[in-house]
Amino acid sequence: MKAIGVEAVNVTKRFGAFTALDDVSLKVRPGTVHALLGENGAGKSTLVKCLLGYNLAEVGSFIVDGREAHITQPQDAGRLGIGMVYQHFTLVPSMTVAENLVMARPDVPRVINWSVERARLATFMAGMPFKIPLDVPVDSLAAGERQKAEILKQLYLERRLLVLDEPTSTLTPQESQEVLGLVRSLVQAGTITVIIITHKLKEVAAFADDVSVLRRGKMVGGGAVAALSATDLTTLMIGEKHAPAIIERLGAPGATPRLAVHNLATLGDHGRPGLNIDAIVVHPREIVGIAGVSGNGQTALLEVLGGQRFATSGTIAIADKPYHARRDEAFALKVRVLPEEPLRNGCVPSMSVEDNASLRRFDRNDDGSPRRWLDRKRMSARAKTMIAAYGIRTPSKDVPIAALSGGNVQRAILARELDGAVDVFIVANPCFGLDVKAVADIRARIVAARNGGAAVLLISEDLDEIRELSDRILVMRDGAIVFEAPAGADAQMIGSHMVGHG
Ligand SMILES: Nc1ncnc2c1ncn2[C@@H]1O[C@H](COP(=O)(O)OP(=O)(O)OP(=O)(O)O)[C@@H](O)[C@H]1O
Ligand SMILES: [Mg+2]
Numbered sequence: 001m002k003a004i005g006v007e008a009v010n011v012t013k014r015f016g017a018f019t020a021l022d023d024v025s026l027k028v029r030p031g032t033v034h035a036l037l038g039e040n041g042a043g044k045s046t047l048v049k050c051l052l053g054y055n056l057a058e059v060g061s062f063i064v065d066g067r068e069a070h071i072t073q074p075q076d077a078g079r080l081g082i083g084m085v086y087q088h089f090t091l092v093p094s095m096t097v098a099e100n101l102v103m104a105r106p107d108v109p110r111v112i113n114w115s116v117e118r119a120r121l122a123t124f125m126a127g128m129p130f131k132i133p134l135d136v137p138v139d140s141l142a143a144g145e146r147q148k149a150e151i152l153k154q155l156y157l158e159r160r161l162l163v164l165d166e167p168t169s170t171l172t173p174q175e176s177q178e179v180l181g182l183v184r185s186l187v188q189a190g191t192i193t194v195i196i197i198t199h200k201l202k203e204v205a206a207f208a209d210d211v212s213v214l215r216r217g218k219m220v221g222g223g224a225v226a227a228l229s230a231t232d233l234t235t236l237m238i239g240e241k242h243a244p245a246i247i248e249r250l251g252a253p254g255a256t257p258r259l260a261v262h263n264l265a266t267l268g269d270h271g272r273p274g275l276n277i278d279a280i281v282v283h284p285r286e287i288v289g290i291a292g293v294s295g296n297g298q299t300a301l302l303e304v305l306g307g308q309r310f311a312t313s314g315t316i317a318i319a320d321k322p323y324h325a326r327r328d329e330a331f332a333l334k335v336r337v338l339p340e341e342p343l344r345n346g347c348v349p350s351m352s353v354e355d356n357a358s359l360r361r362f363d364r365n366d367d368g369s370p371r372r373w374l375d376r377k378r379m380s381a382r383a384k385t386m387i388a389a390y391g392i393r394t395p396s397k398d399v400p401i402a403a404l405s406g407g408n409v410q411r412a413i414l415a416r417e418l419d420g421a422v423d424v425f426i427v428a429n430p431c432f433g434l435d436v437k438a439v440a441d442i443r444a445r446i447v448a449a450r451n452g453g454a455a456v457l458l459i460s461e462d463l464d465e466i467r468e469l470s471d472r473i474l475v476m477r478d479g480a481i482v483f484e485a486p487a488g489a490d491a492q493m494i495g496s497h498m499v500g501h502g
């Protein structure tokens with residue numbers, strides 16, 4: 001197996017009247033890590049999807065391993081040795097890693113001789129620089145392990161150029177280091193070439209050789225990573241010097257609790273402990289940050305608060321009223337939840353941006369009374385306002401929301417959840433996958449909601465984000481709140497409680 005190079009030559013891709021890629025050229029040298037940067041909606045995913053045969057470019061060509069390539073469907077890319085690791089996982093959760101690998105092969109026989117396949121897998125694994133358990137169901141693996149399994153699958157399929165589209169956006173910093181270190185070692189060994197899409201400039205500096213920057217569908221620059229500073233790259237990405245909005249918490253938190261969770265317990269799953277929370281109390285005009293390493297119960301907490309999971313015991317109260325996370329209660333008490341992975345958990349992908357923008361309110365009048373017919377005019381106006389106010393980049397309000405770039409889906413859902421009066425705002429990892437400008441923007445909006453009087457529960461795996469935004473910090477470990485720290489507390493100290501050495 002030997003790494004291959006690839007080149008895009010004058011590629012133009014349109015969606016209707018919208019030009020997503022405008023005469024884009026890119027050269028990726030064999031045996032290198034090539035970072036692809038750009039703001040949300042710049043065209044990064046579109047470009048690699050053209051290379052992978054998921055999109056068909058109107059103009060331009062691809063040169064793979066020195067030869068002009070005709071890629072019109074994903075199988076063509078596969079045959080040329082090009083594979084993609086997606087941001088969301090593609091392995092079948094209930095099957096084991098071994099089953100996933102074998103089933104992914106295009107030449108898998110109809111009746112599988114497992115002893116033959118096992119031997120083949122064992123030989124393959126022996127040559128790999130890292131190990132993961134083969135005989136456990138994929139859904140029992142932590143996110144970092146799953147990401148490694150995805151990469152393993154591509155290597156098993158003998159891919160020689162891997163495209164990684166935001167591979168670390170759902171990983172913890174430690175997991176990211178591990179996965180990228182592994183990728184780097186495979187590249188250094190000459191096994192693969194890698195194109196990596198990321199918003200994290202630190203990852204570019206640490207793991208990439210070359211970098212290319214897209215802005216609004218055009219290739220605007222790039223070169224050797226060593227020759228470009230973070231400021232250079234940001235300026236290339238947004239076309240101007242970036243002056244982040246100043247985020248300032250104004251006014252002290254109120255005295256009476258707005259959101260109060262007590263003695264909350266859930267059943268565990270996959271051998272992980274369930275929730276066991278004594279108390280989480282959030283006041284008006286307060287951001288309480290929940291810090292923790294992923295997989296320590298954050299998702300379960302969010303699901304209970306969002307009404308997707310039952311607690312076996314405990315109480316939730318909003319302004320002293322019992323709360324069961326039903327839709328009518330959430331509406332009446334002005335509780336909003338921004339879920340993780342909004343495209344999966346926060347909207348209906350095939351419905352338009354406009355319909356998704358009104359998902360919470362289409363069956364209500366403005367005074368909250370029920371209505372029977374859709375008010376298309378209002379829905380349309382609302383969508384237009386949100387698109388303008390949140391800078392959502394979309395061809396129109398009528399395209400399915402799934403057609404938006406990852407960061408723009410995030411903005412659209414945030415716009416919907418912050419629309420109107422909000423008393424309690426529960427948000428998880430709000431900046432996953434967002435570009436620098438959007439991160440600053442969205443953090444400013446969360447603080448603005450707080451300054452406006454909302455009680456905000458911010459669940460985040462990004463400790464810097466927690467420290468920047470929170471009035472108070474709680475550390476979650478093994479489903480419990482194990483530590484409380486004031487705003488601006490030392491990161492090392494919080495970190496030690498996150499991993500249990502506090
Ligand atoms: N199938 C489609 N139909 C219509 N428009 C699309 C489609 N796919 C992408 N687009 C548009 O093309 C533009 C580029 O999207 P793309 O997904 O390539 O952005 P990106 O650079 O990957 O952004 P992000 O960092 O948010 O993932 C966006 O404005 C998006 O709305
Ligand atoms: Mg993308």
